Amino acid sequence: MSNVTSSQTIGPFFHEALKWGNAVGNGEIELQGRIVDGAGNPIDDAMIEVWANDVAGVAGFGLLRQPSDREGRFVFRLPKPNAGQPLAHVCVFARGCFNHHFTAVFTSGSDHPLLNATPAARRDTLIASANGASSFVWTIRMQGESETVFFEYQ
């Protein structure tokens, strides 16, 4: 037993408090995301944080975040990742989620320790599909057959 402070849900009422920090980014890659629940319905009150290289004018990793919209959608404009690196490290918060959930989003063909740690059958949940030259589509599924892989960092 540790002495760590436990997590509680972000709840549905965070938007006003956190909007000062909302940012889409201005990179050349567009990530069109969507988050859905176990019935496939959009989650319209999630908050998605992404960490990527050289965003927000910050050298090294920087944070962007957006609440999901009524259709469960969110968009980020991310810098082109270095070879093999994820488009972004991602952290998901929502009402109904007691804990935040760490994941990551890659383009196909990536070779990365996070993908290698993921059972082969589930790796596709971390791969965004190309939608044109500089746009990618990715769905976060909280449950179901294609439940997105979430990581426990040790």
Place this chain on the structure above:
Amino acid sequence: MHFPTLSPGERPNDNHPPYKSTTLRGPRAERVIVRHDFAATSGVAVERSILSANDIDLTKHGASEPLGQAITVSGRVVDEDGKPVRDSLVEVWQCNAAGRYAHAKDDHDAPLDPNFFGFGKFLTDSDGRYRFKTIKPGAYPWGNHPNAWRPAHIHFSLFGNVYAQRLVTQMYFPDDPLFPFDPIFNGISDGAARNRLISRFSLDETVSGTSLGFVFDIVLRGRNATPSGV
């Protein structure tokens, strides 16, 4: 730096049927365990310029004083070795004294307070300490089950010093009669871990004639942190 595994009782179960929204939103698969440098990557770099003077005084956001019991909340943020988590961003939000959030989706039939919006942000100091002033939030009903009421709470969002320290939680107040009935508070099955979310009243932190003091210390995950600046 590493992040020892939490015991099941101190991390709320992602699928906890008494909290109904977990039913379709709590992941069912086990988390994939990884050791990766990114976990210890320096967290969000916050320019002090984002902070404005009243971010630590939630009673100063309107034209005059809000209604309710004025309080201060203070504490220290440390890691699992007890080392201070310095200069790290904390965001807080809460409902007003009547139990109503200044939020479009809050349809609780309790009055809004034109002098209270209920959000703030600040950085911990070089010893991990923080302090802000606000009013004591009210309890409010919610639709989880018949006659469901949330115990009074303040939401906390902490970035820590590295990525894997991220935490969003809720701080509660001592002796709340609603504790036994709240499926969110009770989602933490370990009693000691649950009780760590309850602030304590402090006469030392109470400002004579002005505000009651509550203390909420926070332990973020992580051991063997690199000393900052090295």
